[in-house]
Amino acid sequence: MSIAERLAEVREEIRAAAVKAGRDPDGVRLVAVSKTRPTEEVRQCFQAGQLVFGENYVQELQAKAAGLSEPVEWHFIGHLQSNKVKYIAGIVGMIHSVDRLSLAQEISRQWGRLGKSCDLLVQVNVSGEATKSGATAEEARRLVQEIALLPNLRVRGLMTMPPFFDDPTAARPYFAELRRLSERIAAAGIPGVEMRELSMGMSGDFEAAIQEGATLVRIGTAIFGTRDRGPGAG
Structure with a gap:
């Protein structure tokens, strides 16, 4: 089965899950997780109608962004080190994985240098697993308040x-x-904050996520085929 055919299947499954949950299918966006996949597969997926792609690794994202002339929208979904923010500044449309104030401050600095603003999501470790990044629920609320005070975010x-x-x-x-x-x-009612996106759900559990309000589902395996599992993606 081709990437285009698998993408069509995933899109139909997302649509059906949204309808089943009594939601507008247009309220759920697909983030095609293209980490470890070659640039040509991203191009094929784009040509089949997919616009938003999620990457986990800075160097890989840089290389793909440089190698594609197509106007894809890049989202960064993996763990991000502050010293690498400068390499993706202005390239990504959204960062899903902001889990600490120091990272947000660096994102603000780097986007500010470009005279731009960055859309971001605060990553929450709802399970409390030590192996996962993310703020606790209590930390997340405070972090959102602190980030809201920063420019360019x-x-x-x-x-x-x-x-x-x-x-x-x-x-x-x-x-x-x-x-x-x-x-x-x-x-x-924190000024400047909009809780309009819930990035949750991957290849194996996106239907359950959609039932609970996901607006961004991160799906890779079901589109591109199996690969090594990694953080942030399915």
């Missing part, structure tokens, strides 16, 4: 990665917790 929502389960429905309570946290932060 726009907080657009939250991101999480639940534990891995053989039964994808087992992840649903974690998605529900992120949604509730988003609602609490939105209710706080």
Whole structure:
């Protein structure tokens, strides 16, 4: 099966999951996770109609962005070190994985140098797993308040990665917790903050995520085929 055919299947599954949940399918965007995949596969996926691509590694993102003339929208979804922010400044449309103030400050600095602003999501470790990045729920609310005071940044929502389960429905309570946290932060009325995005759900559990309000689902394996698992992606 070709990338275009798999992409069409995934899109139909997303549409069906949204309809089943009583949601507008247009309210769920697909982030095609292209980490470790060659640039040519990204091009094929773009030609099949996919616009947004998620990358986990700075160097790989740089190389692909330089190698593609197509107007793709890049999202950075992996763990990001502050000293590497400068290499993706102005290239990515959104960073999903902001989990500390020092990182947000560096993003603000680097985008400010370009006279631009960066959309970002605060990553929340809803499961409390030591192996996962992300702020706790309590830290996330405070972090959003602190980031809102920085120039050149726009907080657009939250991101999480639940534990891995053989039964994808087992992840649903974690998605529900992120949604509730988003609602609490939105209710706080923090100036400049919009809780409009929930980045959650991967190849194995995106239907459960959509049922709990996901607006961005990060899917790689179901589109590009199997590869080594890594943070931030499915």
